[in-house]
Amino acid sequence: MMRLSGWGPCCLLGVAVCTQTLLAQTQGVGCDGAVVLKAGRSGPCTTLAQTIAGLLEEPAVTRDHWGIAVVGMDGAPIYSLNDGQLFQPASNAKLFTTAAAMALLGAKVTYQTKVLARGVFDDGGKLTGHLMLVGNGDANLSGRVLPYVAPVPGERAAAEDSGFAPLRYLEEMADQMAATGLKSVQGDVIGDDTVFPWEAYAQDWAIDDAVWGYGAPVSALSINDNQIKVTVTPGDAVGAAASVVFDPAMPYYTLDVAVTTGAVKSGSTVQMERAPGSKVLRIYGAIGLHGQPDVEEIAIEDPAQYAALALKGMLEARGVRVTGEARARHRVLMDTESFWKESGAIEDAATKEGSPQQRIEPADDAAFGVAVTGEERTLASHVSPALAEDVVVTNKTSQNLHAELLLRQLGLARGRDGTIAQGARVVRQFLVSAGIDKDDFIFLDGSGLSGHDLVTPRAIARLLQYASGQTWFTGWKSSLPVGGVDGSLEGRFAKAPLKGKVFAKTGTLGEARALSGYVECASGRTVIFSIMVGNHLPQTHADRDVMDKIVEAIAAAN
Structure with a gap:
């Protein structure tokens, strides 16, 4: 008999399991838990296990912590290594958030932003009262071109320079308002994001991330990302x-x-x-x-205030005089709730396909100092693109803010409120109903920026397999970056035979890295994989290079 070198102890201690080989060739299990195979027997699965073992013995990555799950589209196991151990998912968390959004909110749902005028209107176009710019969680009030189109290689800068103005939709709403005959406002312009409580950052987001666009605060009135x-x-x-x-x-x-x-x-x-x-x-x-x-x-420190400032300036540029100030209106979260508490079934009555619960009207005016006498009029509005288009942006470009907004939309539509905790609980319930072990994941946000997020490779593989049987799968799979073609995989798998054959979500956070998705193999068979790395050396890409080689080995062996 022979023992495969590079295979660790079994079960949760780190066994590399090649299921097809085990079924056909297993002779027994050694006293140290290593899988023992009959001498002289080999096949594609054995070759895959040996190839991966060799790759993980490379000096630059041998001290990293690896977890791998490879299964068929029917869920049949092919290979695993530490697949039941927990890893930081980084942006692989977006797989779970976007899948839940497609399943529970619906691909066609849209969100509306409005400008409400409240007060007394005079015939001369004078409003004595306030203008309320009310956000409803639209992630794409920006110059982004939708549907998403992959940039032409070498022309990225030119494509960005030829895009639309970042505040174009506010400009359009300012035009709508001026067209109503509005001439002056004796009051304030208020950016209202109270449809979600003001929870700008999730638990354990790094403080230095808050400076940069990828760590921007989350608001129901988001502008230009x-x-x-x-x-x-x-x-x-x-x-x-x-x-x-x-x-x-x-x-x-x-x-x-x-x-x-x-x-x-x-x-x-x-x-x-x-x-x-x-x-x-x-x-x-x-x-x-x-x-x-x-x-x-x-x-942007306070997106709702920023949007109000921008709209006020646009109105003044169109000849509308505003005597008051531009300010934000937030709803402070007073209740606390546990992320760990199990709740009942997802609310079915709150939504139906394509029409989730929304709240566009600001509430509790007196408490926010904006109660006025008179009437209310809608002066302008803008409707977002369909959710499916935003899911493409979220996964292709790994857009953190958009994933966080989807999480809050889930909490609002299928939970009790648009809070982080409610959104996380809705996602948790969805995943458990999809057959994922409740102890195989912990999500405290929607994007994966939280250092408390954890997930097992087998949980990701199960999600990918479950999704493949759902009505929303085609649209969701098309949101994943494609190797050598677009998104965060544009520069990876750029040559044959894998160019255009890998559909997967990347993830990077500190010393954690992940890549999970689907690969079209040499035989024409499609295989599901999840590869996760923890505690790699800082300032190195060696683990990413080995990760790509593992995907190549999976494709060649299947």
């Missing part, structure tokens, strides 16, 4: 001050800039900092003469 593009360009001589440009150009942050132009080819050492709750953005460092501009996405 709640981020501002900041471009730092070198001056025309060494020692000259660099220029800083905001897009959108609307004044919002107070700038503290100390960026100089360095020597040619000296690169960029530009840093950007903002204290939590502050609207002072500090930009400092140096950027090399004739070098490429340093472009960063900076999070």
